[in-house]
Amino acid sequence: MNEHESNDGRMARWADQVLSQSPLQQAPATLLPRIRAAVVRLQSLPWYRRPWLQWPLGWRLLSVGLASAASAAMSYWGLPQAPAVGSPADLVPGYHPTVTLASACATVAHGLFHALTHAGTWTVAIVLAVAGTLWCLSLGLGTVCWRLSVRDN
Template identity: 30%
Template sequence: MNEQNEKQLEQLIHRELRKLPELPAPQTLVHRVMLAVHAKERQHWWQRPWLTWPLPMRVTSSALCVATVTALVYFGAGAWQAAGIVNPLDRIWQWVGSLSPLRDWLMTLVNAVVLVLQKAGQQYLLIALGVAVTMYLMCVAAGTACYRLAFNRR
């Protein structure tokens, strides 16, 4: 279909839908909606989504979760060793340990960049930051333009 036919079809459907009588809502709808709203309001704080909990309770629950995971990892490793089974975390720690040369190389690179920035002065850092921000904003603008071009209804 071309654009003109689509507009005519849209107008025809709009006219036909306007001719239909309005359907009345069921008599009990308002009552049921209000009951649902009040039931939500009467919920205890722990029955609501976690992000709506009071801040001290969120902090406490987060600390308890971290403590629980830490205890599981610590005592789980001990249980594996006590049972005489090879601890599956040992493989992970060996793999992480094998990455220490990479960590050393990255730390050397970071230290070199920091040293260059200290010696070069803030002017070049600010110019580089300005260029990076400008490039980022240009990418956002180009993406927005492409999105609008791709999804334009006309």
């Protein structure tokens, strides 16, 4: 092991000694013209197309002031409200909430009556019991998950 480490160290010193003689690469002659062109391109940009930190100081101060004023105004007066949508009665001709609710209840009652008369009382009772159990289970499972997530947080 010591021999290996010693060899590693000697290799490192050998590489240091050899690589220290590695000459600098000569930059291509095209580099300086390319840099000049890039700088000229940057200089020709109007101030508002440069990064914000390179804007003239006055414009930077003005932009901060305007942004602050806009933010303050929006929090004071609130965001503009969307126009209110009319009631369902305006959208659907002949719509009346009470009549619609009564109609839905009548439909459910009619369906239950048909189920009781055709499928039998016991069948309906079992179906209702299963549905109730599933509903309770989903409520219980949801409660457990919610409590676990709250406890984890």
